[in-house]
Amino acid sequence: MLKTAPIRLPKGGLVVLLAALAAFAPMSIDMYLPALPEIARDLAVPAREVQATLAVFLAGFSGGMLIYGPISDRFGRRPVLLAxxxxxxxxxxxxxxxxxxxxxxAARLxxxxxxxxxSILARTVVRDLYPPSEAASKLSLMMMLTTLAPILAPLAGAALLEFADWRAIFTTLFVFGSIAFVLVVLMLPETYSHEERGAMSLLQALGAYRHIxxxxxxxxxTVASASIFGGLFAYISGSSFVYIEFFGLTPGxxxxxxxMNSVAIMFAAFLNSRLTKxxxxxxxxxxxxxxxAAAGLYLxxxxxxxxxxxxxxxxxxxAFVAMVPILGANGMAxxxxxxxxxxxxAAATIGASQFGGGAVSAMAVGALHDGTAFSMCAVMGAAGLLAVIFIFGLGRKL
Structure with a gap:
């Protein structure tokens, strides 16, 4: 049961709010993907330097998760989330x-x-409130709703580019973040009470990483999760150049x-929410x-x-990206x-590994970029193989 909620949430409202918070990553990444070539032209830099903004974002996201996870175990979810x-x-x-x-x-970092x-505390709140199998189901539903962001964000980004320059995309993110802040202040309760936290020190909370x-x-x-999400971000960082510059498609x-790939993720997330039962x-x-892994080999x-x-x-x-919610929701649960x-x-370990793997793969795609689909396909294939090795080599005793 929820603790001391400032305002009573409507039925289903908590999952929707948490999904919106979890959408910070896809909103911040996917909306500006159609603008990458324009940013490169406007700032007069090569493609690899613009792709670095994505790699840096993923690294910062990963590092932030590692900080916020244990701090929220010590001080609670709500104040850390607002900061x-x-x-x-x-x-x-x-x-x-x-x-x-x-x-x-620097600003993207x-x-x-x-x-x-x-992103990470929205998922941690689910663990505070639900047992493992139900948490996996709720996380899948959140991912299904969150997937609306990758569907709508690039479309919105492309639409904004028709009427304004790429800076309008960051104006939209500023507004999105401001609305989220207000909603958390008004609607989200603290889900991890002082009693549950006990007398754990911050040093003990941070020490959990060593044990995990x-x-x-x-x-x-953790490594398998990093690999699969690395494949996802190889697709995210490389696809705009592959489709727009190599295949000659328009941004729209x-x-x-x-x-369409986002719909595949959404469908898989919905299916997973049922299959967990x-x-x-x-x-x-x-x-x-x-x-x-099979999809990566195919590419x-x-x-x-x-x-x-x-x-x-x-x-x-x-086929590859549809497996992301299967690994993401079930692995985190x-x-x-x-x-x-x-x-x-624990949530930060998985979350940071995912975005850390994404940062490495985005940099690899940029370093191997040769104007074709090679770098994207090669990194996704390697990611699938690495995931198989680690999940079946070490993860069998979960």
Missing amino acids: GIALFIVSSFVCMQVTEIDGLI FQAIGGGAA LADPPAFGL HYAMLFA LFELKTLLYAGVLIA VVLDRSGMAGPYTVLVGLM LLMARYPKNAGA
């Missing part, structure tokens, strides 16, 4: 003003550090294909990793055979259940 959103709002305003790529990279609070990463099954799950056409979470986890073969085209590539992308007294740190 993070406030940082996101200020940084979004700075992004609107920059005129050089270095300034944009702080924007990411702030946004990490909303020294646990082989938890470590295997690219946004439509991007939305029928199958063990581990079974669903293993199946998802195998399908993602590599497609690229190397010279048969890559907008729609043949789309098939592999949809399993790890938080394994460490119930350090749910914030």
